[in-house]
Amino acid sequence: MSNPLNPENLDPRTKKQKIDSLAAQSGGTGVLTVDDAGHIEESGGVSLIASAWKRLRRNPVFLLGAGITLLFILLAIFAPLIAPHDPTKGLLLDKVRPQSNPVPGPEAGFPLGADTSGRDVLSRLIVGSRQTLVVGVFATLFGLAGGLSLGVLAGAFGGWVDSLVMRVVDVMLSIPSLLLAVSIAALAQQPSQWTVIIAIATVQIPIFARLLRGSMLAQRSSDHVLAARALGVKKSAIVFRHMLPNSLGPVIVQATLVIAGAIIDAAALSFLGLGNPDDRQPEWGQMLGAAQSQIFDNPALAVWPAVCIIVVALGFTLMGESLREALDPKSRR
Template identity: 40%
Template sequence: MTEQVESVVGSDPGAETGIERNASLWADAWRDLRRRPIAILSFVVILLVSSMAAVPGLWTRADPRDCDIRLSKVKPNAAHIFGTNELGCDYYAMTIHGARASIIVALFATALVVLVGGLVGMTAGFYGRWVDSLLSRVTDIFFALPFLLGALVFLSMLRTQSVWTVVLAFAALGWPTLARIVRASVLATKNMDYVQAARSLGASDRRLLLRHILPNAAAPAIVVATIALGGYVAAEATLSYLGIGLQPPTISWGIMIAQGEGWVTSGYPHLLLFPAAFLSVTVLAFILLGDALRDALDPKLR
């Protein structure tokens, strides 16, 4: 009997209309993105930086930890296109390898934020009543914690900092924003005609959430997650610059900026400019791609 009900729900015209509308939304968004040079350029930049993080050997064969003190603070030249740092390490190799820590932190922190925030938002929005009230109050409590200050306090209490402790700090403080956005999307979707039709035919809560509501809540979540990726790259660099995030011998753009800052006035600006430029371009690419996704997925903004 359950299988028959599920079969009827699956063939429900209202349900199919919702799926077709969702498919049309993504198809229209894809066509819109392909006509946006900024979106294409941002995607290419993100793809290039991701390849640096995943396979740095594609970009350089130099070992960033193979240093020669005799080459200390060499300025950019044919042998070392980004020069060397105070220990004689190839700065181009360090900059390429520095992408890995930032991208790993951003990816895993965003994944946890989407998982936790998505579950909390969907549960609160779908079930409502006391469930919504309880989860919303918990979300408000975490929202009251300043992001960077909270991360500073959390990481300062730990004896050692690593990629995974930074990821945990970001995820613990970053999920409330996405939870609120997903909750709002679920509230706007759960009373749609096709959802009510599926419910009247006996569809389970799980089917309603996964088949009918989640596809519509996914669009704003993807936009927020894309922009959050850039934010976490910048946040990791900020904490590493302050000495609370990643620590040497880990190579990251934030650590390189902190170490290179003191040499700018001594005539070695390349020690600051190269990692800062890579960091800024990467963060900007994520933000611009997120803005383009928002415009493409919202018909009112086209």
């Protein structure tokens, strides 16, 4: 004879009432009934950019890097207004004595003193930030443009085009970046700011080309690209409307990191005398090279531009690394 109290013999409605009563007896402010079980509230989707920004604004490393970068950009833009003196005028030239006092020390109105020509060091550092920013940004933009061209060719066509482009990129990557930049800058008959920009941009081209090529090869086998091909969409439209936009994320992140390297390389070329020889347009690397003769007696002339280069490069690096971590699903925390 069957037991009427056995749960298997209970009527379904009785089972439901028993489960609801047990849930009510378990305590808690809200009672979850059987009808509510499995119900999920709908919520709107979050884009990759919105999700990345949500993490970045709580990341102290990103905030520090972004703060340094923003301060540097504002300083470069408003440098002529912020500089207390004209960086080209030797206002303390009468105090320069090659034998006893070649570098006037700090005094009222000149907190960092003057250089061997009596020019205010603080004003030259502030105005020099503009030249440093121009070199870093334009070198990165030119390198990005060249890298995008080669990366699109290699990633979109494949085959012998991919092989040819990648062999050229491999040859460029086999040469140390600074040595390649020095070789290109040394070819110019008259060193200038633009020779530095072209030299650094050429060094950055293979980095962007290889990165974009890898991203586009991954996009070639994606579902939306295969669907577009099946629908008969033109190859140019597939490349520029579907593959390229979805491959630019890692390239843009790399660009923020490249700016830091471009600033350091530009300072190195100017230090070696391959930059703009006109010291009436101050630049941090140029100031660092000019301080060589006073490195033991007055090291502050070299310390200040070196500190500026290090801090700005650190700001771009921290911001770029945080962006890469936020946009890369494999490294999200």
